[in-house]
């Protein structure tokens with residue numbers, strides 16, 4: 001398995017556990033879910049952290065910490081819009 005494949009497995013496992021713990025659910029559309037998991041994993045592989053694949057990094061480490069998944073925005077987005085910006089986590 002490639003490095004990316006391995007990271008994707010771990011990321012998926014983490015996201016499932018996190019969703020369970022917080023009472024969210026993962027995107028039921030497996031293709032979309034896979035795209036987000038891949039984006040997070042690619043950022044982890046290339047930039048060292050699972051930065052949100054749907055937001056722009058500024059290059060400022062402190063600022064960019066806000067968009068390491070789970071980002072600081074996700075709870076509000078899930079509550080108000082039904083899902084986080086990337087459609088990774090959904091309201092049950």
Ligand code: SF4
Nearest residue numbers: 052069071074084086
């Ligand atoms: S928008 Fe969703 S996928 Fe992106 S960092 Fe926030 S919680 Fe993670």
